[in-house]
Amino acid sequence: xxxxxxxxxxxxVFGIACLSFxxxxxxxEIKMVGVITKIDIAGKDAKTAxxxxxxxxxxxxxxxTVNDDLTLDKFKDHRIVEGDEIRxxxxxxxxxxxxxxxRKTAGC
Amino acid sequence: MTxxxxxxxxxxxxxxxxxxxAADHPGRExxxxxxxxxxxxxxxxxxxxxxxxxxxxHWKHASKVTxxxxxxxxxxxxxxxxxxxxxxxxDIVNNLKATPKNEKxxxxxxxxxxxxxxxHLCDVGSCGTKAEAAVDCLICHSSEYDYSKRKPYTNEKxxxxxxxxxxxxxxxxxxxPSVKNCMTCHETAGxxxxxxxxxxxxxxxxxxxxxxxxxxxxHKTKDHKIPTGFDPNNWANDGVRLxxxxxxxxxxxxxxxxxxxxxxxxxxxxxxxxxxxxxxxDFTKWTKLPDGFYEPTxxxxxxxxxxxxxxxxxxxxxxxxxxxxxxxxxxxxxxxxYPFKVYQAKAYYNKLxxxxxxxxxxxxxxxxDTLAGVASAAKTLGIKKYEPVPGWQTIYFANSHLVTxxxxxxxxxxxxxNGVLDFKQLGYSGKEVQKLTSPTIYFDxxxxxxxxxxxx
Numbered sequence: 223x224x225x226x227x228x229x230x231x232x233x234x235v236f237g238i239a240c241l242s243f244x245x246x247x248x249x250x251e252i253k254m255v256g257v258i259t260k261i262d263i264a265g266k267d268a269k270t271a272x273x274x275x276x277x278x279x280x281x282x283x284x285x286x287t288v289n290d291d292l293t294l295d296k297f298k299d300h301r302i303v304e305g306d307e308i309r310x311x312x313x314x315x316x317x318x319x320x321x322x323x324x325r326k327t328a329g330c
Numbered sequence: 331m332t333x334x335x336x337x338x339x340x341x342x343x344x345x346x347x348x349x350x351x352a353a354d355h356p357g358r359e360x361x362x363x364x365x366x367x368x369x370x371x372x373x374x375x376x377x378x379x380x381x382x383x384x385x386x387x388h389w390k391h392a393s394k395v396t397x398x399x400x401x402x403x404x405x406x407x408x409x410x411x412x413x414x415x416x417x418x419x420x421d422i423v424n425n426l427k428a429t430p431k432n433e434k435x436x437x438x439x440x441x442x443x444x445x446x447x448x449x450h451l452c453d454v455g456s457c458g459t460k461a462e463a464a465v466d467c468l469i470c471h472s473s474e475y476d477y478s479k480r481k482p483y484t485n486e487k488x489x490x491x492x493x494x495x496x497x498x499x500x501x502x503x504x505x506x507p508s509v510k511n512c513m514t515c516h517e518t519a520g521x522x523x524x525x526x527x528x529x530x531x532x533x534x535x536x537x538x539x540x541x542x543x544x545x546x547x548x549h550k551t552k553d554h555k556i557p558t559g560f561d562p563n564n565w566a567n568d569g570v571r572l573x574x575x576x577x578x579x580x581x582x583x584x585x586x587x588x589x590x591x592x593x594x595x596x597x598x599x600x601x602x603x604x605x606x607x608x609x610x611x612d613f614t615k616w617t618k619l620p621d622g623f624y625e626p627t628x629x630x631x632x633x634x635x636x637x638x639x640x641x642x643x644x645x646x647x648x649x650x651x652x653x654x655x656x657x658x659x660x661x662x663x664x665x666x667x668y669p670f671k672v673y674q675a676k677a678y679y680n681k682l683x684x685x686x687x688x689x690x691x692x693x694x695x696x697x698x699d700t701l702a703g704v705a706s707a708a709k710t711l712g713i714k715k716y717e718p719v720p721g722w723q724t725i726y727f728a729n730s731h732l733v734t735x736x737x738x739x740x741x742x743x744x745x746x747x748n749g750v751l752d753f754k755q756l757g758y759s760g761k762e763v764q765k766l767t768s769p770t771i772y773f774d775x776x777x778x779x780x781x782x783x784x785x786x
Contacts, residue, residue, distance in 0.1 A: 255620045278620030292532075300478030301514060307621055325523045327619065328440070 251311045251322055254284060258304050263297050271297050273324075275308055286312055288321045302326060355504050366501035368494075369465045379554070380462035386554045386568055388447060389465070390455045391421055393566040398647040399657075408566030409442060410454050414654060415675035415723040416520050416563075417442060418613045418626075418689040421454045423707040426482055426490050430696040434622035439482040439490060440695065445515040450482065450492040466494045467504075470511050474503035477514065512545040520608065521625065528607020528671060529731035530633045537735050548572060560645040561728035562656050562670070574598075587775065596668040598729055599640060600739040603750070605671040605729045606633035613677040613689060614720045616698045624698040638669035638729045640751055651679065651686050655726035660757035667756065670726040678704050681717035741772035 256275035263271035271288045288294060296302040302324075311323035357375055364371070369380040387393050392408030395401055410421045417424075419442060426441030446454050452464035468475055472495075479495035509531055520526030533540040538548065549556050555568035574582070574597040581589045582597070591600075608630040616624035642665040643656035658665030678687045678700070690706035693699055704718050744751045745767055753763045765771070 257621070295510070299474075299510075300476050303478045307619075326518075327621075327625075328518075328522075 251313055252319075253309075253311050254279070255307065255309050255327065256284065257307050258302070259283060261297055261302075261304060263294070266298060268294065268298075270294075273297075273308075273321075275310060278307075285319060286310060286321050286324070287318045288324055290321070290324070293321065293324045355502075358502060361498060361501050365498050366468075366496050368496055369463055369467055371501065372467050380465050380467075383465055383554045384457050384461055386556070387566045388554065388556070389461075391443070391446065391566065392455065393568065395565045395567075397560065397645060398565055399649040401649065406566075412565070413686055413688045414563065414725060415611065415613060415677045415686065416526060416608070416673065416725065418675075418677050418686075419691055419703075419707060420688065421446070423688050423690045423710045424692075425453075426450055426492070427692060428484070428490070429623075429692040432622040432696045436622060437696070438623070439484075440691070444482065444492070445519075446492075448492070449494060450490055468495060468500045469514070470507045471504045472500040473505065473508060473510075474500050475511075476500060506544070507546055509539070509544050522608075522628070522630075524606065524633060525608040525628065525630050527727065527731065528605055528631070528633055528636070531731060535633050535732050537733050548577070559728055559730050560643075561730065562643070562647045562726045563654055564728070565647075594666055596643075596666045598733075599667050599669050600743075601733050601735070602638070602669055602729050602731070603734070603737065603739050603743075604634040604732055605636045605638045605669070605727075606631050606732070607636075607671065609636060609671070609673055611673075611675040613675060614700050616694050616700060618698060623695050625695070633732060636671065637750070639672050639726075640667050640669055640756070641726070642666070642756065643668040643670075651684055651723070652721065653724050655724065667751070669729040671729050673725045673727060674722055675725070676720055676722050678718035679721040680713075681719045682715060686721075686723060687713075687716060687718055741776060742769075745769075745772055 254277050256277045258273055259276050260274040261271060271294055273286050273288055275284050275286060277284055307327045309325050309327050310321060312319040312321050361371060373380060383389055387408065391410040392406035395407045401407060412420055421443040424442040426439060426443050428437045428439050431437045443454050447466040447469055449464045452461040469480065476495045479493055482490050482492050485491050513531060517524055524530055531539050549572065555570050557570040557572035558564065558567050559572060580592060583589050608628050610629040612627040615627050617627045618624050641656050642658035642660060644658035644662050644664040646657045648655055648657050680687050687704050688707040688711060689703040691703060693702035693706055701718060708716055743749055747767045749767065753766050758766060
């Protein structure tokens with residue numbers, strides 16, 4: 223019985239360690255460069271938007287949630303538009319890829 | 331109603347009226363009725379403005395320069411024609427055009443004059459009625475400018491044209507330029523976001539922005555002539571200058587000891603203790619991007635993440651092939667100690683005469699072949715004999731934004747043996763350095779401040 227309890231405890235500790243590792247890994251910043259294929263923003267007063275980027279490396283579409291005012295403003299007045307190439311850093315929060323850095327790659 | 335209440339009401343009503351006036355630019359009905367036709371609409375109330383604008387740095391990208399060594403006083407200098415290692419090209423060699431195709435078969439329209447407020451057919455320094463009609467007034471004056479309408483395209487004659495937003499909607503939202511109007515061009519100068527000047531003008535990074543000030547509150551413009559400071563690497567100017575004392579006076583502090591410093595220490599030295607952006611580039615080796623295009627290899631930091639260097643500066647500039655930076659000394663009474671962002675970059679020099687060679691970015695952007703860029707620029711500039719050899723150039727940029735009050739340097743930041751100022755390098759003797767770095771000169775004051783802080 224004692225042995226069984228010990229094994230259960232070890233398994234539980236291992237499980238918690240795995241879970242905590244997974245959650246900290248998902249909070250890490252992920253970097254990518256990609257071209258915007260779609261921007262979804264609901265009107266002039268929107269406080270959030272979704273941009274879909276085609277990852278230059280994998281070719282996969284990645285949906286990014288954008289909440290910062292500066293980038294939202296750039297979506298609204300079209301300083302950033304579909305077709306622009308973006309350097310992006312994001313974190314996975316509650317299953318969403320939340321942007322932490324969203325800049326056009328090109329300057330002048 | 332009390333007197334205070336009455337005054338507050340009057341103030342409130344006046345401010346409200348002022349806001350309404352700002353929102354409703356006169357001429358609204360005319361624009362609504364007739365639509366916006368470019369500068370000719372603006373000229374109905376502002377006659378002669380477009381013509382005058384053609385004579386400013388924002389249109390010419392150049393001016394006569396009187397404070398820089400080794401220049402021809404009869405010539406105009408600026409982004410139009412300068413060659414230095416942040417923008418190794420200029421409007422002439424990097425004229426807006428299509429790059430050759432890259433390995434993925436893609437080409438793009440790019441060039442230094444992309445930000446010029448014309449339509450590219452009327453370009454940097456052009457003049458005449460056609461140029462007047464080409465001015466993009468709204469890109470600086472509208473808060474509703476749709477930037478997707480401003481992009482380069484090739485017309486049926488094969489010319490590259492920069493389109494503009496001339497919609498009625500944009501024209502009905504005109505006013506004094508906002509921070510966004512200015513930063514749309516200025517934040518991406520030099521090939522990327524905040525890399526050239528390395529400052530963000532927002533509440534987080536600048537005390538003036540935190541007070542809701544906009545660029546043109548300091549760069550107060552008259553007849554489209556915009557005052558600038560004396561950045562050793564920003565030569566073109568409209569003949570009007572600005573400095574901190576214009577608003578803050580010559581004795582800006584309550585503390586007389588701090589005010590004494592103003593005679594030889596520039597305000598920026600204490601109030602802008604950080605800098606940012608690119609601090610080094612290599613134009614001889616470009617980095618391949620995932621989209622198949624290349625860009626100069628660049629080392630950069632975010633705003634506030636770099637420390638400036640300090641030097642005497644009398645607002646005249648040493649301009650040599652390997653160095654562009656401040657002149658001045660402790661002995662020169664016109665000199666003050668200023669902070670600078672030091673930037674170093676590698677590019678090609680002409681072995682035959684030691685001069686820095688220019689580079690057309692289009693070829694290396696497509697293929698990474700930097701010598702093809704040098705060859706193209708040499709052809710444009712009519713340089714027939716040259717031998718390219720890599721070399722480094724050091725540039726001192728002014729550090730004039732990222733202003734702070736709460737994080738300003740104070741006594742011990744400079745007057746400690748490990749302080750930010752290298753007094754020996756700045757021309758002080760060993761004995762003077764010993765005195766300048768002793769707590770004797772600030773101890774009593776610091777004790778007093780410490781007590782005030784600790785008092786509950």
